[in-house]
Amino acid sequence: MPRREVLPEPRPARPLPDLLEAARRGGFHAEVGFRIDTARSGRGVCTVTGKVEDRHLNINEIVHGGVYATILDTAMGASVVSLLTEGETTATTSLYVEFLRAARKGDTLTARGEVLRRGRHIAFAEGNLFDAEGRRLSQARGTWYIWSSERPASSHDREPAGEAGALRHAKTTG
Numbered sequence: 001m002p003r004r005e006v007l008p009e010p011r012p013a014r015p016l017p018d019l020l021e022a023a024r025r026g027g028f029h030a031e032v033g034f035r036i037d038t039a040r041s042g043r044g045v046c047t048v049t050g051k052v053e054d055r056h057l058n059i060n061e062i063v064h065g066g067v068y069a070t071i072l073d074t075a076m077g078a079s080v081v082s083l084l085t086e087g088e089t090t091a092t093t094s095l096y097v098e099f100l101r102a103a104r105k106g107d108t109l110t111a112r113g114e115v116l117r118r119g120r121h122i123a124f125a126e127g128n129l130f131d132a133e134g135r136r137l138s139q140a141r142g143t144w145y146i147w148s149s150e151r152p153a154s155s156h157d158r159e160p161a162g163e164a165g166a167l168r169h170a171k172t173t174g
Helices: 019-025 065-081 163-173
Strands: 034-036 045-051 088-099 108-118 122-130 136-148
Touching (some): 034 065, 045 065, 065 088, 065 108, 065 122
Antiparallel strands (some): 088 136, 108 122, 122 136
16 A cells, blocks of 8 residues: 655644734634624633624524534633743644523623633633623633644654554653
């Protein structure tokens, strides 16, 4: 069987640690109608808001779970971005969302993300999504991997999947 060329894993583009500038640039969250509230965001915390429109609804006429996940991922991810230093970049590695209550068209949603712990290569964050009356609609936790431009991509960044690769990865990342 011919050996396939192993390409390095793509890394995300370097995000902007300045949340105000990141908010101005937009992104997926802006495309779906949400914005970073810079007045209620800062180092290690981020607030994202938006009003529910028809495009956010599922077939049951309540907000689609993907909308909750998007707004929470944005708030938590931006809280991590706010703690990055020059030359670092990050991306979500896991996201766990619990759906507590449904939102409907016209509701205003507010997500608040906060970094629980930021290590050298991993950050842990939590987020909560509220309606205008302050009822918690959803809660989430996630992890973000942090790359440093000072650390070149190593062989374990390109390791093939499988038990052997996982063992080598565990030994090198400890």
